[in-house]
Amino acid sequence: MSNYSKLVLSSFFKLFGIPFVVLSTLYYFYDFSLNSVVTAVIYSVLALGCLLAVIVTFKLNKTALRGMATVAITYLSVYLVALKMNLNTTPMEYLKGVIFTVLAIAFITFFRCVLLPKKDCAFYTLRKVLFVIIAFITLFLPLLLLCYLIATNSLISSDIIIALAQTNGAEGAEFFVSNVNYKWLLALLFLIAVIYINCKAYENLTCDPKAKVTTSFSIAIILIGSIFLAIPRIDYLPFAVVKVTSRQLDNFALYKQQKGVRLQKLSTLTSLKLNPDVDKDGNLFVLVIGESQSASHIQAYGYQKATTPKLVERLKEPNHLLFNNVFSSWPQTVQALSYALTNANQYNQVEVSDAYSLIEIARAVGFDTYWLSNQRKYGMYETPITVISSTANHEIWTNGSAKMEGVFFDEELVNRLPKVDPNKNTLIIIHLMGSHQKYEKRVPKEFRQFTGADEVVASYDNSILYTDYVVDEIYNKAKKNPAFKALVYFSDHGEEPHVVGGHDPVNVTYQMLKVPLFVYLSDSYRKNHLNLFESLKTNEHKYFSNDLIFDLMVSLMRIEGVPNFEESLNLSSKKYRLDKASTLTMYGKKHINEFSEEKN
């Protein structure tokens, strides 16, 4: 072999062979989560290897240290936030953050050496601008979290990103205008300052301008490749938020796409029918969905303040049942409700995009369906909730505007409750604003009864008191209809009033998961379905997750032949089987018994 072809071969291997071997090894092990020690070790070695390769290739000396240290500080500062906010960050998560930081240092240092090898190289200004852009890209994740924190004093959450992504242009502008203040300016200044400091820290770096092109190219492929691989999997703090968000936005898009397919399938589903024991005259069922209501602040569950006097009074009657161990499947609205309102749940393999909604099933057996909501209707991207609500025969949105503040208090829903034909079968689903954050804005003056040193808790408790009143008014109005059979109330998830954001999957606690559930039956319904009533009564203390609300409703409404319906997950069945050890949460990733009740 001639020297020339040897050179070509070795260059080729360096250019593509080495990156190929490294990345495919990584990819092979990467198929499972970074929680595996093997993957974590391989990834650490790779990150350190990349950094070392940059140092050796460009013959870096101590002058590079200042830049590297600055990037490290910027990246790791998010963990100070995590510590300060008491996020449940595990040692493994810290380790992953450190590994990712090393990769980021290798990335920015590499581009600094390639772009600005010498003080007076050609196109100096252009190169400098490019380096600032690279610095911005590298520092984007930590800066996103830090700037948002400065501007709003809260941790950016997937809820916020989703809400913004679902806002259309005009609403987005409105959101920005109504929220912009000097703190946003402060955040912008902070962003510019951090990028400036990082670029400045690299200013005196000296490197070998004649570094081999092949080696540099090889390093570039490995660096970009491993960052690319890391993005969907590594748990560097801001990622946890971004990752959850993007996955869920994909699911929402899919859910909407599948709507036609589901309706098509439903029309061919001949098994679906009403049980012959159903009242032939007409049936009215009401499902009320609460917002951010934690069972820990409800008097009926033992809370020391009288937050639910109406409920407490109602429970003295035999037709009214309170369930004591109910948990949310996910501590955020859209996610929790896309399980609660469809036949997808944590115990079956049904994807949300393929799942039938309660409304679709009810319509298929001839129910007239209503959706009443005091929550805000999302804009550009529809969520499963707006897709579900759009399939109802009648939709009533009291809060048409995009403003999260809302225009009306929840009582407006009572006023707008439709007068329905008692000779028909009707399902009314009501979505309250409930105890959504900015609690004081959810409650009219006359319900602001709790006061005290802890204003946040007082406002939160006032919102519970008000919801108690609103639900009772809905019940009073509904039961006047002779067709009334049952009212079911549950909350999408709980809340920790003192935690920033109130509820968040990144920092989930017992109180964010424990929710209320109660069922009010009519006299006639109880008498005609004594077995069902007895089963409900027996199951009052059993464990339950609110993704199974669909199954409970379908059973109460006496709909049979629902695909994937399991009697053992039906709370109104004698065969109901869930207990503390088998009840799931966090979309099936955790068991309820992994959470413990902390008093605070």
Ligand SMILES: [Zn+2]
């Ligand atoms: Zn919610």
